Each structure stands twice: as C-alpha cells, then as structure tokens.
Amino acid sequence: MVEIKRQIALSIPDLKGNEEAYAVDAIRSTWISSTGRYVREFEKVFAGISGSKDAISVCNGTAALHLALLAMNVRPGDEVIVPSLTYIATANAVRYVGAEPVFADVSSETWCLNPEMLELAITRNTKGVIAVDLYGHPADMDAINHIAAIHGLWVIEDAAEAHTARYKGRLAGSLAKISTFSFYGNKIFTCGEGGAITLNDPELALRIRTLRGQGMDPNRQYYFPITGYNFRLNNVSCAILSAQLERADELITKRHRIFYLYREQLEGIPGVGFQPVADWAEPAPWLFSITINSAVFGCNRDQLSEYLRQNFVETRPFFIPLHTLPPFRKESTARGEYLPVTDALAESGINLPTHTFLTKDDIYYICDLIRDYRNSKL
Ligand SMILES: Cc1ncc(COP(=O)(O)O)c(C=O)c1O
Missing domain, CATH: 3.40.640.10 (Type I PLP-dependent aspartate aminotransferase-like (Major domain))
Structure with missing residues (x-):
C-alpha cells in the first residue's frame, strides 16, 4: 500500500x-x-x-x-x-x-x-x-x-x-x-x-x-x-x-482522469456502487461519488468515512434529504412525501476527494484504504 x-x-x-x-x-x-x-x-x-x-x-x-x-x-x-x-x-x-x-x-x-x-x-x-x-x-x-x-x-x-x-x-x-x-x-x-x-x-x-x-x-x-x-x-x-x-479543457481532462482512476481501482470491491451514467449523459467530473451497501461491504458509509478521516482523507456524505430538514420537514410530512430512492442514496452515498492536485498515488492510497477496510470487516 x-x-x-x-x-x-x-x-x-x-x-x-x-x-x-x-x-x-x-x-x-x-x-x-x-x-x-x-x-x-x-x-x-x-x-x-x-x-x-x-x-x-x-x-x-x-x-x-x-x-x-x-x-x-x-x-x-x-x-x-x-x-x-x-x-x-x-x-x-x-x-x-x-x-x-x-x-x-x-x-x-x-x-x-x-x-x-x-x-x-x-x-x-x-x-x-x-x-x-x-x-x-x-x-x-x-x-x-x-x-x-x-x-x-x-x-x-x-x-x-x-x-x-x-x-x-x-x-x-x-x-x-x-x-x-x-x-x-x-x-x-x-x-x-x-x-x-x-x-x-x-x-x-x-x-x-x-x-x-x-x-x-x-x-x-x-x-x-x-x-x-x-x-x-x-x-x-x-x-x-x-x-x-x-483552462476549461485542461481542468475537465484532469478531472476525467481522476474519475477514470477511481473507477478502475474501486471496480469489483463488493458493496461499492458507482454513480450511474445514463446512455444519453456525459456528466461533468465534479465530485467522484460512490455508494456503500453496508450489508455487503461490512460497515456503513459513516464508518468508512471515519476510517478515511483517521487516515487523513477528507470525504463528504451525500446531501441530507431536504424534506427531512427542519425548515421543510413539517410541510413535507403534511403532504405525505415518501422518497425512498432519495433516502437510500442519502444514507449510503459518499463523495471522495476530487481536484486537479490529486496524484495517482493519492488515488491508489484512497482506494487501497477502502479495499483494506472492507477486507478487515470480513
Ligand atoms: C445544486 C446546487 N444548487 C445551488 C447551489 C448554490 O450555489 P452557491 O453556493 O454559489 O450559492 C449549489 C452549491 O453550492 C449547489 O450544489
């Protein structure tokens, strides 16, 4: 590693x-x-x-x-x-x-x-x-x-x-x-x-x-x-x-490389899911995002995030669904809103470091941490 x-x-x-x-x-x-x-x-x-x-x-x-x-x-x-x-x-x-x-x-x-x-x-x-x-x-x-x-x-x-x-x-x-x-x-x-x-x-x-x-x-x-x-x-x-x-082309190309490397390194780790790409979409490489299926991965998103933090890697959980936040909760409940896909993604999603100063070794390091943490939970 x-x-x-x-x-x-x-x-x-x-x-x-x-x-x-x-x-x-x-x-x-x-x-x-x-x-x-x-x-x-x-x-x-x-x-x-x-x-x-x-x-x-x-x-x-x-x-x-x-x-x-x-x-x-x-x-x-x-x-x-x-x-x-x-x-x-x-x-x-x-x-x-x-x-x-x-x-x-x-x-x-x-x-x-x-x-x-x-x-x-x-x-x-x-x-x-x-x-x-x-x-x-x-x-x-x-x-x-x-x-x-x-x-x-x-x-x-x-x-x-x-x-x-x-x-x-x-x-x-x-x-x-x-x-x-x-x-x-x-x-x-x-x-x-x-x-x-x-x-x-x-x-x-x-x-x-x-x-x-x-x-x-x-x-x-x-x-x-x-x-x-x-x-x-x-x-x-x-x-x-x-x-x-x-520098639009340069910035986008560098970020695409990071996306490609993450994808290559994380592919095949049980319990790690990727942001889907519709066949009509060419997404912008903003923040590389994965989901953690805790039943398969062996621990949940927050535990992984804490492990990465202890190893000097900053991450970000997906947005907390707005309909559950204090300014909107009461009205949403009154309307009986039920948003299961949103809730599941919000609970399992994590954004990984994505910026142009990341080296290949940084990405290998982050992906190794994720793989090793999963294996330690077996
Ligand atoms: C989806 C979305 N909408 C709106 C905003 C608001 O932009 P700003 O922070 O520049 O006000 C942001 C983020 O910052 C965002 O991610």
Missing part, C-alpha cells in the same frame, strides 16, 4: 493559470466593482461554454436561483417541484419568493429528478420545476420539459454542479428556459463565490439584468421601475473566472 501521511482534501481550487495575473490586472485597472472588461468577457465566454445565447454573472448560485424564480413571477402560495437530494439552496430560493418547495423523488438511474415522480407531485398550485444536475450528471431534461409543457409549467435547470456536462449532446446550461450555475470554491470553475444564469430569451435576460442591478431602468440612470436586488458579480471575480475558462 502507498504510504501517504498528509491531509488529502476533498476539494482544492486550481488557480495556477492566469487567475492571479488577471485578478491583479483588474485591481490595477481600478475597475473592481461590477463593471469592467472581465465581466463582459466572462459572460461572453460562459454563454458559449453553456450552449446559450446569454450568460448573466451574479454573486453566487443561490442568487442565480432566486433571480430565476423572480423572473418566472413566482408568488406566495405557488408550489415549485424540486428534488430533495440536492444542496439546500435549491429549496431555499423557492422560499425566498414566498413559494413552497414540493419534493419529488430522484431516479436510481440518474440520481436526478424522476420525471414520473415529478408528474405525480403536480397540483393545481404547481407553477414550475427546478431540475438539478446532481453531482455533475444531467437530469432527464427532455422528459422533464415534456411533462412540464403538458401541465403548463416552466422549468429551471440548476446546473450548479454540472459545468460542461452534456445531455444528448447538448450542454448543461441550455436545457431549460433558464439555467443557473455556481462558482463556489469547490466547483469545477470557481472564483470563490460567484454564479451565473444562462438563457436564450433576450426579454427575460433583460428582466434578469434589471432585477440583478437594484431594478434600475437600463435606459434611465437612477430611475427604478421595479424593486430589484444587488446580486452583481465584481470584475475581480470575473477576471479569475475568465482565467478558469481559458
């Missing part, structure tokens, strides 16, 4: 290209707020990377969701169907606009919103759907868009974790009326805190840009026809993002 005695982090941002130079350039230019050449450049390049006509930078992925819901005119009393196996921001944003998130189960074949379960969750108050591309895997967007269209609902794609993923050849970010992204420090492309909205509808884009900038009329300074928000992203952050996007 390879002996590694340093901490292996779950995630480390890779800022080794022009990130520092461009950030310094933005600072020296004195354009450090939300106007400046890097904002324009980032938005232009990111629109291309997400297969959309327009990209709007915002201060984080949660604000992107919030703006998307405001643009869809969501109101108190409305219901929005969301998966429960996602980061809490997806459901929090629904609450920010006074609406109620209704949870539907995910599919075991994608770990994303199950279109059949989505249809069963629709009520007369449902106005729309947020489909999440979980852990980099796109949701089954044709099926979801089709069901939504039949029922007169809009769809938002939460692609926070799925930069450059593809669905039937089409890019994440172009798979719904509006898509949202996060550039938080652990994401494939990052500037620490940041987000974007991508879309193809110029009218909606103008409305979102207006809402993002305190509601100011784009043609009349200091005239505010609507109540807006300050959700802009600054030029220094966009400088960092511009450098990240220059």
